[in-house]
Amino acid sequence: MAFASVPARAGSQRDPAILRRRMAGFGLLSPALLLMVLMLALPVMALILMSFWTQDGFELDRTFTLENYRQLVATTDEPTIWFGIPFPFAYPVPAILMLKSLAMSLVATVAVIAVAYPMAYFMAFRITRHKALWIILITIPFWTSYLLRVFSWKIVLGFNGAINSGLKSLGLIEEPLEFLLYNPTAVVITLAHAWVAFAILPIYVSLEKIDRTLLEAASDLGDSRLKRFFRITLPLSAPGTIAASLLVFIPTVGDYVTPALVGGPGGTMIGSLVQDLFLKQNNAPLGAAVSIVMMLIIATLVSLFLWAIGYRKLRSRRA
Amino acid sequence: MKRIKFIDRMSQGKVSRRDMMKAAGAFGVGTMVLPRVANAAEVLTCLEWGGYDAPEYFQAYVDKYGAQPNFSIFAGEEDALAKVLAGFAADVMHPCNYSVARFVNAGVASEIDTARLSHWNDIFPALQSAEGVIWEGKTVMAPADFGNSGLAYRPDLIGEEFLANPSWGIFYDEKYTGRVAMTDNEMAIIIGAMVGGMPYEEAYKLEGDALVAAAKEWGTKAVNVSRFLWTDSSEVQQAMASGEIIACYAWNDLIANLRAEGIPVEFAKTKEGSFTWFCGLTLLNTGKADEQAAYDFIDAWLSPETGKTLIEGSGYGHANVKSFEIADPEAIANMGITDPVAMMKDTLVFRTPTDAVQEGFNKVWSDTKALKG
Known part of the structure; x- marks a missing residue:
């Protein structure tokens, strides 16, 4: 997308100086490019290849087949009902978990944006001194391991955890609340907390860039503060907000550590299934097929989302 | 001052490689720069149940090698098997009577030469010949703990x-x-x-x-x-x-x-x-460490001292008859099991699917x- 905004310079390709500069550009890119090829492109290729094989007991059958994908879409006459939604699949688990993961990530993303936006707004408009310090303060949770943070949520939400013992000592409850841990809500809370700092920074940057004179002009022309926010601040910060929500939504759909630790069976997500297929059911080819379908679904959804909100228009307006 | 002089000499190329290494070693850099000693033995890697990675369960091994083996903890045997099949190079695995066949059938377990285990003759005879210890006529698991x-x-x-x-x-x-x-x-x-x-x-x-x-x-x-x-x-x-x-x-x-x-x-x-289950140690053929280290580890697990720790600490039985002679009688009475044969009569012994x-x-x-x- 970054290339799209660079105006094309037709006819200049052959110019040796430009060519040299371009090569230097690729030279600068190459460490990252090499790393991407080695650590991302090749494994994804391997995954795609593997999804066309099958597992036969302990042996990997390397003949090319679409069997894994067929398994994922094969239908049956007896649909599995899950929360009132019928899934007409013979193997309904992937479809159900996919839908559930998307819903859980969506809720987590909305929660993250709801928390991150006011915080970013505060940093951009209310903080005038020591901005760097505030940004560092926001990153402090990242100085500890992600696992440690998930475990702390386990302690906070647990049966004898912080919330339960707090409420108990205040005399508000007799018995500890059991709905806090081991369910989708616990996963959503944990995910939202874990990703909030990732969302603050892009939103902050787009808010920070807003030309303050536009706000003054709006006020001068009689806009109330609220109206000014909805007409100027919100639209101009949309690119950062959208980037932040994608940054949160895409990785959380496939998360499996969080559900494994705080989710219980009810909090299982699609990533848990992939992990289970690879590391428990010893069916790597089916696991590969599930993860590829998951990737495609997420990519499609994100593209649809960007198309629906007219992301291109949004970008060109800012430029 | 000394430091600056050293850096000066270093930049002028006047420091010998040996001095350089000595100085680097003083700051703990040595291990990273030095090439690995070619004949250094690979450390033993064990797939273990959580809690069994404590050194008191294989003290004899630690005494001999001066260090613990590497552990990878699993929650169930099927996880461990999938990990090995995915390429994890482990030397020893701790399966149980009902699950060891999976490792044999997957072709990752080796036969155990019981003559190389000094404690083998003290194992309850019923366990020595039990299904799971013997699979398809071969000894594939050295029984250690039961419960x-x-x-x-x-x-x-x-x-x-x-x-x-x-x-x-x-x-x-x-x-x-x-x-x-x-x-x-x-x-x-x-x-x-x-x-x-x-x-x-x-x-x-x-x-x-x-x-x-x-x-x-x-x-x-x-x-x-x-x-x-x-x-x-x-x-x-x-x-x-x-x-x-x-x-x-x-x-x-x-x-x-x-x-x-x-x-x-x-x-x-x-x-x-x-x-009732009984578990033990199985040799895997996927490991890189010296086989003797694997045998020493298994033998350490079969020792009566380990049995004593197991009985007194966890309330599990141990396959070595002598464990019950040296363990605290009160702990044995608490546990309620002294003889695996008697216990197996009263309970359902897990079967191999x-x-x-x-x-x-x-x-x-x-x-x-x-x-x-």
Whole structure:
């Protein structure tokens, strides 16, 4: 997308100086490019290849087949009902978990944006001194391991955890609340907390860039503060907000550590299934097929989302 | 000043390689720069149950090699097997009588030469020849620990109804929703089928439609009723200790550990029965370490000192007859098991399913958990 905004310079390709500069550009890119090829492109290729094989007991059958994908879409006459939604699949688990993961990530993303936006707004408009310090303060949770943070949520939400013992000592409850841990809500809370700092920074940057004179002009022309926010601040910060929500939504759909630790069976997500297929059911080819379908679904959804909100228009307006 | 001079000399190339290494070594850089010594032995890698990675279980090995082996902890044998099949190079694995065949059939286990184990002759003869230790005529597991899987409960919290008629049925009874914890294992389906009246001998080899039906009926109930499905024994012990749950599927260590804390806990004498397992060490052919190190590790596990630790610390039995001679008699009496043969008569000994049955269970159990609403 970054290339799209660079105006094309037709006819200049052959110019040796430009060519040299371009090569230097690729030279600068190459460490990252090499790393991407080695650590991302090749494994994804391997995954795609593997999804066309099958597992036969302990042996990997390397003949090319679409069997894994067929398994994922094969239908049956007896649909599995899950929360009132019928899934007409013979193997309904992937479809159900996919839908559930998307819903859980969506809720987590909305929660993250709801928390991150006011915080970013505060940093951009209310903080005038020591901005760097505030940004560092926001990153402090990242100085500890992600696992440690998930475990702390386990302690906070647990049966004898912080919330339960707090409420108990205040005399508000007799018995500890059991709905806090081991369910989708616990996963959503944990995910939202874990990703909030990732969302603050892009939103902050787009808010920070807003030309303050536009706000003054709006006020001068009689806009109330609220109206000014909805007409100027919100639209101009949309690119950062959208980037932040994608940054949160895409990785959380496939998360499996969080559900494994705080989710219980009810909090299982699609990533848990992939992990289970690879590391428990010893069916790597089916696991590969599930993860590829998951990737495609997420990519499609994100593209649809960007198309629906007219992301291109949004970008060109800012430029 | 000395430092600056050193840097000066270094930049002028006047420092010999030896001086350079000495200086670097002083700051701990040496190990990174030095090429690895070519003949240094690979460290032994063991796939182990959580808690069994404590050095007191293989002290003789630590004494000989001066260090612990590397451990990779697994929650169930199928996880460990999948990890090995995915390319994890382990030398020793700790399977149990019912699961060792999977490793043999997958072609990752080697036969054990019992002559290389100094403690072999002190092993209970019944265990030396038991199914699982011997598979297809070969010794594939050196038996080390044995114990029970049973229903552990808090007598102070569980209530009269259960005490009057103890049954595994509470794991499938909505009245106990959120108060019990099953293990995260297909045993949830097998025990359910037993609650439904099927004998263990049939339940452990459920297959095909019968398996799917049992999973739908019993597996789903177990998943819905359980507060959580436990994979790690310390997790379930904490939950039992705090009263978060009042009953669980448990091993002897839970009873021993909670009693040591002064928390009342009992194994129930359920009408369906309880189970006996014995586990041991299996040589894997995927490892990179010296085979002798693997034998030393296994031998350390078979020593009576390890048995003493196991009996006194965890309440498990040990395969070495002499363990029971040197362990604290009170601990032995507490444990209630002295002879594996007698114990196996009173309980259901876990059986080895075929590969097809095990794979069926793996899949159906995963699906059952995933479909929880």
